[in-house]
Every structure is written in C-alpha cells, then in structure tokens.
Amino acid sequence: QVQLQESGPGLVKASETLSLTCTVSGYSITSGFFWGWIRQPPGKGLEWIGSIYHSGSTFYNPSLKSRVTISLDTSMNQFSLTLTSVTAADTAVYYCARDDFTFGVVVVSQFDYWGQGTLVTVSS
Amino acid sequence: QSVLSQPPSASGTPGQRVTISCSGGSSNIGSNTVNWYQQLPGTAPKLLIYTNNQRPSGVPDRFSGSKSGTSASLAISGLQSEDEADYYCAAWDDSLNGYVFGTGTKVTVL
Numbered sequence A: 001q002v003q004l005q006e007s008g009p010g011l012v013k014a015s016e017t018l019s020l021t022c023t024v025s026g027y028s029i030t031s032g033f034f035w036g037w038i039r040q041p042p043g044k045g046l047e048w049i050g051s052i053y054h055s056g057s058t059f060y061n062p063s064l065k066s067r068v069t070i071s072l073d074t075s076m077n078q079f080s081l082t083l084t085s086v087t088a089a090d091t092a093v094y095y096c097a098r099d100d101f102t103f104g105v106v107v108v109s110q111f112d113y114w115g116q117g118t119l120v121t122v123s124s
Numbered sequence B: 001q002s003v004l005s006q007p008p009s010a011s012g013t014p015g016q017r018v019t020i021s022c023s024g025g026s027s028n029i030g031s032n033t034v035n036w037y038q039q040l041p042g043t044a045p046k047l048l049i050y051t052n053n054q055r056p057s058g059v060p061d062r063f064s065g066s067k068s069g070t071s072a073s074l075a076i077s078g079l080q081s082e083d084e085a086d087y088y089c090a091a092w093d094d095s096l097n098g099y100v101f102g103t104g105t106k107v108t109v110l
Helices: none
Strands: A003-007 A011-013 A018-025 A034-040 A047-053 A058-060 A068-073 A078-083 A092-102 A108-114 A118-123 B009-012 B018-023 B034-039 B046-049 B063-068 B071-076 B085-093 B098-101 B105-109
Touching (some): A003 A108, A018 A092, A047 A078, A078 A092, B009 B018, B034 B063, B071 B085
Antiparallel strands (some): A047 A058, A068 A078, B018 B071, B063 B071
C-alpha cells in the first residue's frame, strides 16, 4: 500500500522560503512514476505546483516556476518542495501525491495516491 | 484563474442522477485524458475517474466519466448522502506544459 506523508513548518514568514518534505512508504520512488506537489488555499480550489520523475526531470507550474524547486532524496525515499519569497497568497494546504504520468501524443497524468496534506501559513 | 471551467454547485435528492460538466480547450481536454477527483470535507482529494472514464479499484460504478471534444462530464447516479463533496476535473495542458485543475463543483445532497 503506497502511503505519502508531508512534513515541514506550519508557519513561514513572508519573504522567506517554504520547505516541505514528502516521505513515501510502500513504494520506492526510484522504481518509476512522477511525484508531485499540489496546493489548496483555504476555501479555494486545487493548484498543481510541479512534478519530478525518479530520474530527476521536472515539470513546474509556469506561474510558480521562478520560485519553485522540487528535488529527490532517494536514500530516504523522499521528495521535497522549496518555494522562495513567499507571500500571504502562498498560504495553503500543501499535498504531495504520486503522479502516474505518461508523456506522448496524448499526455496521461493522474494523481493516484495522496498525502493527507499540511497547512502552511505565511505570516507578515 | 483555471483554464477548466465547472459549475460552482450541483445538487440532487438521494437516488437522483447528477451531472457535472467540465469545459476546456483544444490544448487540454481536446488533446489529453481527463481525470476527476472527489474531495470530501476536510480530507485530501481522491482519484475518482482517470483516463476519461476509468474507475480505480474501489470506486462504485455509480460514478462515470465521459469526454467529447473539449468538454468532459462526471455523472453520479443513485446519489447518496456520502457523495456530498467537492469534485474537480483535471488534465494536462500542452500550451502551459502543466497539469490544470477545474474550478471545482460542490455537490449537495438535499
């Protein structure tokens, strides 16, 4: 059974850097699949942040690309999110998820396993 | 502002059929597969439909998905109280080179 668990600070000061880690159990992240981050501001909809392949290849949301880095720690079976220069608009529940992604003439992508989410509040 | 549009709300009585639409464009729904996610109150989203019309193991066959051109739909037949949730469509967008979610639809069971 694949399980994901987010961890990291629940409070970040404005202009600083948000860092979260997702620990995966029940599946080795080096065995395949992409691994992604999605966020949801309080009372609002879902926003994809980006995804990383086990090889290290990444896709990022163009609207966040200049501030986002997603990386892997294969020894710990974890992947991480770094978001720089945060503002109140970055306050959200952050989810990590497994991305069953296939890039071809037709792109197939679905997030089939999700973490429970972690609320990150940006304070001024 | 999402590139996939959904009605903000839908409702029905127990046993009724409810349909949720998802309107996109040629670079997303028109080119790639569509997924639907169910988010129960206070919980993480759950994959409900993938690749337009496939149900993951454990999802009741009351839920069905379809796609035509640049639009997709989710149908819930035999509506039950536990179906009260937010539903999101999603797809890869070739122009944005990224994954996009719909605006979300809140389903209420009257």
